[in-house]
Amino acid sequence: MPIADWFKARDERRYTSIGGGSAQTDVPEGVWSKCDACKRTIYEGELVAANRVCPHCGHHFPLTAMQRIDLMADEGTFVEFDAGLTSVDPLQFCAVKPYADSLDAAQDKTGLNEAIITGRATIGGHDVVIAAMDFRFIGASMGSAVGEKVTRTLEAARAEKRAAVIVTASGGARMQEGILSLMQMAKTSSAVARLGSAGLPYISVLTDPTMGGVTASFAVLADVVFAEPAARIGFAGPLIIEQTIRQKLPRGFQSAESMLQHGMLDGVVPRDELASRVSLVLDYLALASQSGDAS
Amino acid sequence: MSRKYVMEFERPLIELEEQLVALRRIDLSDNPDLMIEVSALASEIDRLRIETYGHLTPWERVQVARHPDRPKVQDYLAAIFSDVIELHGDRLYGDDAAIVAALATLDGRRMVVLGHRKGSNTKENIKRNFGSPHPEGFRKAMRAMRLADKFGLPIVSFMDTKGAHPGIDAEERGQAWAIAESLALLSELHVPIVTVGIGEGGSGGALAIGMGDRLIMLENSYYSVISPEACASILYKDSARAADVAEPLKMTAGDLLDLGVSDETIPEPLGGAHQDPEAVFSAVSERISSAVGSLVVIDDDELVERRYKRHRAIGVFEEGA
Numbered sequence: 001m002p003i004a005d006w007f008k009a010r011d012e013r014r015y016t017s018i019g020g021g022s023a024q025t026d027v028p029e030g031v032w033s034k035c036d037a038c039k040r041t042i043y044e045g046e047l048v049a050a051n052r053v054c055p056h057c058g059h060h061f062p063l064t065a066m067q068r069i070d071l072m073a074d075e076g077t078f079v080e081f082d083a084g085l086t087s088v089d090p091l092q093f094c095a096v097k098p099y100a101d102s103l104d105a106a107q108d109k110t111g112l113n114e115a116i117i118t119g120r121a122t123i124g125g126h127d128v129v130i131a132a133m134d135f136r137f138i139g140a141s142m143g144s145a146v147g148e149k150v151t152r153t154l155e156a157a158r159a160e161k162r163a164a165v166i167v168t169a170s171g172g173a174r175m176q177e178g179i180l181s182l183m184q185m186a187k188t189s190s191a192v193a194r195l196g197s198a199g200l201p202y203i204s205v206l207t208d209p210t211m212g213g214v215t216a217s218f219a220v221l222a223d224v225v226f227a228e229p230a231a232r233i234g235f236a237g238p239l240i241i242e243q244t245i246r247q248k249l250p251r252g253f254q255s256a257e258s259m260l261q262h263g264m265l266d267g268v269v270p271r272d273e274l275a276s277r278v279s280l281v282l283d284y285l286a287l288a289s290q291s292g293d294a295s
Numbered sequence: 296m297s298r299k300y301v302m303e304f305e306r307p308l309i310e311l312e313e314q315l316v317a318l319r320r321i322d323l324s325d326n327p328d329l330m331i332e333v334s335a336l337a338s339e340i341d342r343l344r345i346e347t348y349g350h351l352t353p354w355e356r357v358q359v360a361r362h363p364d365r366p367k368v369q370d371y372l373a374a375i376f377s378d379v380i381e382l383h384g385d386r387l388y389g390d391d392a393a394i395v396a397a398l399a400t401l402d403g404r405r406m407v408v409l410g411h412r413k414g415s416n417t418k419e420n421i422k423r424n425f426g427s428p429h430p431e432g433f434r435k436a437m438r439a440m441r442l443a444d445k446f447g448l449p450i451v452s453f454m455d456t457k458g459a460h461p462g463i464d465a466e467e468r469g470q471a472w473a474i475a476e477s478l479a480l481l482s483e484l485h486v487p488i489v490t491v492g493i494g495e496g497g498s499g500g501a502l503a504i505g506m507g508d509r510l511i512m513l514e515n516s517y518y519s520v521i522s523p524e525a526c527a528s529i530l531y532k533d534s535a536r537a538a539d540v541a542e543p544l545k546m547t548a549g550d551l552l553d554l555g556v557s558d559e560t561i562p563e564p565l566g567g568a569h570q571d572p573e574a575v576f577s578a579v580s581e582r583i584s585s586a587v588g589s590l591v592v593i594d595d596d597e598l599v600e601r602r603y604k605r606h607r608a609i610g611v612f613e614e615g616a
């Protein structure tokens with residue numbers, strides 16, 4: 001099959017699985033989950049109703065990119081763009097296993113084409129572009145495709161005078177794309193700077209974990225930076241730090257709460273308040289950026 | 296006798312060279328057979344030298360890039376710049392010795408020089424944290440970038456770091472924030488930015504002062520998203536297998552040129568820049584002058600636009616349905 005057809009066939013097959021929208025619809029009945037934090041069992045229906053926050057201890061379970069968008073966007077307003085944009089294997093990278101195989105496996109596992117979903121929506125009635133990362137897809141690492149999708153999201157915000165909202169989760173750069181992945185930091189940071197120069201607001205929400213090259217580029221360059229409770233946020237991974245300094249890391253190191261205390265975040269916001277908090281910030285910032293507009 | 300630093304792959308050659316030196320100390324005037332052997336050894340050494348250094352593997356180049364005698368930013372500052380005034384401190388926390396920022400003159404052109412600063416010896420390396428900056432280092436660099444922008448001075452940046460320092464204090468003071476802010480700032484400066492990869496180009500900590508309008512790489516310098524050791528320890532659970540990932544990571548000057556990330560490669564003397572620093576200084580000086588000269592004539596808004604497009608264009612992906 002020609003490669004373009006293969007991509008097309010795969011997109012059609014996959015699209016139904018992610019396009020279904022709301023997280024509530026794909027919950028199997030009668031499933032129990034165990035909380036990683038308090039170890040108690042929770043009925044799946046109860047977990048879904050609480051946006052996957054443990055009703056016992058408040059632990060925030062990971063969300064998929066689509067669940068993130070459902071959580072943030074006004075119901076029924078999200079329209080995805082660049083859905084078919086996918087990674088290739090530019091370096092023919094192979095160590096232990098070929099990168100191409102990792103990509104296939106991630107696509108099969110998640111039903112996604114890449115580690116990020118991007119599109120237009122409204123949040124609290126504000127026109128936004130929104131992007132959400134999906135950690136299940138090779139640790140939501142940033143390669144060329146993720147970098148391109150983030151950049152297009154920010155450029156669309158600028159072109160259409162929308163605010164940008166990005167929900168991050170990432171292990172960092174996608175090393176299988178070598179220097180090309182590092183350069184996505186330069187590319188996405190440039191796009192954030194341009195959006196800022198145009199006077200348009202950008203809000204980021206850092207979720208567990210947000211590390212490495214994603215933190216050190218578009219994630220923390222937002223006008224307002226929020227994080228979910230207990231999200232791990234940093235540049236270097238804890239193992240690398242421990243190996244370098246040969247000492248145990250303090251409790252809560254690199255947690256959202258610790259980063260807030262060190263002045264790196266604007267707030268740690270529980271999941272069920274995120275959408276309304278972002279919407280309220282947009283009431284301030286989007287209003288300012290649109291003053292003079294007919295709307 | 297001071298022991299010189301020997302890279303693993305050059306050990307057979309160095310041992311033969313030492314033998315030759317020892318033999319030459321002996322008076323061989325009454326031993327013609329031995330004289331013939333010595334001259335044979337000398338030609339064998341010449342052959343082996345070309346075999347050893349002529350076609351370095353990526354991992355061997357990484358070792359050359361890390362060679363302790365390799366010229367460092369302070370050597371370039373001393374050799375090719377004049378009227379150097381170093382700037383200190385980030386005005387927020389401290390003065391990171393792992394980053395140098397200076398006003399300096401090259402061929403009569405005044406500019407701002409930035410660089411990762413490794414030490415020239417162990418004691419200095421400890422002071423300079425082996426060239427791995429903390430956030431205050433990047434913030435010092437940002438001060439110098441703003442200064443350059445304000446007064447229209449071109450920026451020349453010397454990239455030579457294993458990476459941003461991974462530590463508790465660095466994280467708590469916002470390592471990721473400092474790097475990200477530096478990238479955003481560099482993207483909007485209205486002055487030319489020329490980067491020279493002179494040794495190690497380790498990840499975000501290298502990029503944070505290395506993003507610009509031109510990237511010139513010394514032949515044996517490298518630039519990578521991750522150190523080969525860290526990559527090997529993730530993929531093979533064994534950092535000793537770094538040599539196995541140095542090739543697939545495509546981190547050499549030649550790879551970067553092929554991938555369109557760098558603009559040119561400056562050839563090094565056989566065996567590496569440390570074999571003949573003067574030759575390297577002169578080539579680097581000439582290439583910086585030429586690059587800066589070609590950029591200063593561009594209108595500054597156009598320069599920013601081109602820089603945006605330059606980075607915008609990097610990346611390979613597929614547009615699906």
Ligand SMILES: [Zn+2]
Pocket residue numbers: 035036037038039040054055056057058059
């Ligand atoms: Zn719990």
